Amino acid sequence: MYQINALNPKQEGHQARKRFGQNFLHDQRVIEKIVRAVNPRHDDNVVEIGPGLAALTSPLIGEVDRLTVVELDRDLAAGLPSRVPYPDRLNIIEADALKFDFAQLALDKPLRVVGNLPYNISTPLLFHLVEQGDIIQDMHFMLQKEVVERITAAPNSKTYGRLSVMLQYYCKATYLFEVPAGAFNPPPKVTSAVFRLEPYAEKPLQAQNEANLSALVGHVFTQRRKTLRNSLKGKLDDDGFAKAGVDPMARPETLSLAQFIALSDACVTLF
Incomplete structure (x- = not known):
């Protein structure tokens, strides 16, 4: 006891x-x-x-x-x-x-x-x-x-x-x-x-730029009612969405961690 x-x-x-x-x-x-x-x-x-x-x-x-x-x-x-x-x-x-x-x-x-x-x-x-x-x-x-x-x-x-x-x-x-x-x-x-x-001693998923991942995640969740295409306008074009394998009409609450990392890695310009 x-x-x-x-x-x-x-x-x-x-x-x-x-x-x-x-x-x-x-x-x-x-x-x-x-x-x-x-x-x-x-x-x-x-x-x-x-x-x-x-x-x-x-x-x-x-x-x-x-x-x-x-x-x-x-x-x-x-x-x-x-x-x-x-x-x-x-x-x-x-x-x-x-x-x-x-x-x-x-x-x-x-x-x-x-x-x-x-x-x-x-x-x-x-x-x-x-x-x-x-x-x-x-x-x-x-x-x-x-x-x-x-x-x-x-x-x-x-x-x-x-x-x-x-x-x-x-x-x-x-x-x-x-x-x-x-x-x-x-x-x-x-x-x-x-x-x-x-x-994690070794992260199962690793972003190329962790600061950019954090900024991207924070940004899209402040506009969670918007589609990703609208909230990431100027940061990610259609080719970027295609490269990341993410639907540009999706909303942030539907994405997995892996998908957020793919979006961050595919960004045309960093946050």
């Missing part, structure tokens, strides 16, 4: 701060499910982003020889050693995860990253991490369910979009389970979900 430290922020004398997007997990069953999903081994190089009041930190630190946490809130960082069962195993880094270079933590083995991510910075943080995917074994995160559904969506669905295409370009994305708002204190206004990202 994992040792759970599901604390109430009010009892701890800590007021959740909106500017940091703080919602503290306290449901023991949810915490246990997350730890089981991560399945940490004693010698894993685990990094937790936003440990908060150590609800997830406590059971994780009981399973590994060393746990690194990245916390922006100085007050929370200062209180962490007193909230975990093995403070000698804890490596605390006070930093903004959006700006932090995670490569400095992967000197001897790849990272296993976990966290209840602040919803207000989740998208840029995910891209910051996948761009360092060569040093990351896997990531287990909790976000609002709507975003997780978009990340793990398949073509021909309403939730399929830029997040789906670009994160699945870098990683295998797996939806794990839903988390109700009542599992947090204070409860957010949305339902959450836990998911897994596994960066």
